[in-house]
Amino acid sequence: MAILGARPDKSGTEFTVWSSQAGKIELCLFDADDRETQRLPMARGADDIFRLRVGGIGEGARYGLRADGDYAPERGLWFDPEKLLVDPYAVEIDRPYVYDARLAARRGEGGDTAPLMPKAVVRALSDPVSARAPLFEPGGLIYELSVRSFSMRHPQVPDEDRGTLRALAHPAIVDHLKKIGVSAVELMPVTAKIDERHLPPLGLTNGWGYNPVTFMALDPRLAPRGIADLRSTTKALHGAGIGVILDLVFNHTGESDERGPTLSLRGLDSRAYYRHAPDGRLVNDTGTGNTLACDHPAARDLVLASLRHFVRNAGVDGFRFDLAPVLGRNDQGFNANAPLLAAMRTDPLLSDRILIAEPWDIGPGGYQLGRFGQPFLEWNDKYRDDVRRFWRGDAGMVGRLATGLAGSSDVFPGTASRTVNFIAAHDGMTLADLVSYEKKHNEANGEANRDGHDENLSWNHGVEGESDDAGVALHRAGDQRALLATLFASRGAIMLTAGDEFGRSQRGNNNAYAQDNAITWLDWAGRDRALEDHVAALAALRGAVPVLRDPTLLTGQPQKGDACADVEWLTETGQPMDDSAWNDPRRRRLAMVLGVAGVDGGRLAVLVNGDRRASSFVLPVRDGYNWVDALDPAADAEAWRRVEGRAVVFMSERKR
Incomplete structure (x- = not known):
């Protein structure tokens, strides 16, 4: 399909939009006072592309679209010329979307929606960003963050930059990211x-x-200068050696169900852009x-154009796809080789980018963990749940823990893992809340605590959320350290959600999507700096020991002439x-001894004590080598290590 949208040149602007069902489409121009x-x-045209060239207008012009045709919602036809529509290929809008019931009114009932709608802005884009390999390596640390909640309370970020992409380029932010070893930031949706x-x-x-509407245009609240803000922030992070991954939503839009607003795709060609059942009803494989x-060429072209836009015009390193099975769905179900997924693998601009799938949706056959294939990395919820269960104290979990530590060969068979290991993410309880709340507390969401998952595999010590008792606080702090150490000891890519490195809490809210307030805004002034320093030490160790980051699946045999096996699994004795x-x-203890640890040719031992009782671990001894605490190399060398209570300890084998 041709490149769509608004393309300005020296004499005017050419506007193009596609629809197979519309009988008529009109271009509407607006002045600075929002008057049409x-x-x-x-x-x-014969290709169903509507075209119009308008001379004398260019950069900064504001416009919308109106489409007319049959109005039969029961058949997926929503044409209504009173609904002003935003160009799906718009690269900038002049204001945020604001919900109003009139946007969802039936034809002839709600009046003209132009006063309620953002207008697309004609924008001549800068020269493309110079091509470069993504700034991320297998086994790196992905740092998931919400631009707004991450920076709203940071004392060193200027007031005018708080809550925007520009905050991420501030030296204080960059220093923090480098301190904890971030390889790439993963930005929750900014469109x-x-x-x-x-x-x-x-x-x-x-x-x-x-809950996106336009896939290319950034939200003006997060990016007041549009794509220029993302471009400059990406450049600043690249200068610090940190990549940028965009979390994008191509599974649904904010036009919602049959009672939702008509904003863009629905009003242009709902039958093409959205999945419909044979009887005309909207398919809801997303819960939204x-x-x-995504199996329709029009939707596929829009997704690919959006991805290329962010690579070409902002230089981003990759993408994480929300509810990614939708990208490979057709009438028969999920197909890992669907045209859209295949195109991502072969497209000249996209094929080398980091591609991360959230491998589930709620449609039939929606759980697809391990099935996306190369080069996709995948969020590994089995790892998440197994680690939580082990540290919660569930019986019989030591084997599952070992499998996760080693890269989840049960999920990703072959020679290398494609796992993204994580323990907590934006969706669910924070790391600190996992060890403080046995049950969710979503009362602030206004749904009587009915929303959000009921089974969080979480636990608490004492009274929910309260930590006045010194013993309770000590147990919670220890459990957080153990969970974090487990994550950093796991082979393959790992992901940490912003603030979990210093004990952020959402007061037990495990579905805080609607809490744009102090519940989700990170408390930088009150952060747990000791925990943050612990994470920094773990990151430094992981950075210095390549075997921890290696996604290659372990065999238990020596590799490439090494003297030691790539892994040994030992008891505490x-x-x-x-x-x-x-x-x-009943087993709660385990030692993972990895060969070729990258420290003087020695090994690395990861000692896991999941019991409240202390335990002494005996380490395998080789002539000419000593074992030392990897996080405290100045400590005395011993052939054993006492682990006090629930903890993960790292030991390095070094030459005497």
Whole structure:
């Protein structure tokens, strides 16, 4: 399909939009006072592209679209010329979307929506960013963050930059990212979104952004200067050696279900852009009311154009795809080789980018962990749940823990893992809340605590959320350290959600998407600096020991002429784990000894004590080598190590 949207040149601007069903499309031009000054018919071509060239207008012009045709919502036809529509290929809009019930009114009932709608802005883009390899290596640390909540309370970020992309380029932010070893930031959605219709009456707003309308235009609240803000922030982070991954939503839009607003795709060609059942009803494989029809060429071209836009014009390193099975869905279900996924693998601009799938949606056959294939990395919720269960104290989890530490060969068979290991993410409880709340506390969301997952695999010590008791506080702090150490000891890519490195809490809220306030805004002044320093030490160790980052699956045999096996699994007494040990449901201790640790040719031992009781671990001894604490190399060398209570300890084998 041809490149669509608004393309200005020296003499004017050419506007193009696609629709197979519209009978008529008009271009509407607006002045600086938001008044509609012209309504111009667009000419339809044989390719279903409507075109119009307007002389004398260019950079900064504001416009919208109106489409007319059959109005039969029961058949997926929503044409209504009173609904001003935003160009799906717009690269900038002049204001945020604000929900209003009139946007969802039926034809002939709501009046003209132009006063309620953002206008697309004609923008001549800068020269493309110079091509470069992504700034991320296998096994790196991905740092997931919400631009707004991450920076709203940072004392060193200027007031005018707080809550925007520009905050991420501030030296204090960059220093923090480097301190904890971030390889790439993963930005939760920064494209233009709209609140779900139930939020305004509750006095709430969608702070996460997973309800997009236009896929290329950035939300003006996060990027007041549009794509230029993303481009300059990416450049600043690249200068510090940190990559940028965009979390993008191509599974649904904020036009929602049959009671949702008509904003863009629905009003232009709902039957093409959204999946529909044979009877005309919207398919809801996302839980949001609609599902993008990524198997349709029009939707596929829009997604690919959006990805290319962010690589070409901002230089981003990669993408994380929300509810990614939708990208490979057709009428028969999920296909890992669907045209859209295949195009991402072969496209000249996209094929070398970091591609990360959230491998589940709620449609039939929606759980696809491990099935996306190269080069996709995948969020590994099995790892997440197994680690939580082990540290919660569930029986029989030591084997599952070992599998996760080693790269999850059960999920990613072959020679290398594609896992993204994580323990907590934006969706669910924070790391600190995992060890402080056994049950969710979503009362602030206004849904009587019915929303969010009921099973969080979490636990608490003492009274929920309270830590006045010194013993309770000590246990919670220790459990957080153990969880973090487990994550940093796991092979393959790892992901940390912003603030979990210093004990952020959402007061037990495990679905805080609508809490754009102090519940989600990071408390930089009150952060746990001791925990943050612990994470920095873990990151430094992981950076210095390549075997921890290596996604290659372990064999238990020496590799490339090494003297030692790539891994040994031992009991705390130094004996090999046998079937009886692996199958003992009471076992809470394990030693993973990795060969070629990158420190003087020695090994690295990861000692896991999941018991409250202390334990002494016996380490395998080789002539000419000593074992030392990897995080405290100045400590005395010993052939054993006492682990006080629940903890993960790293030991390095070094030459005497």
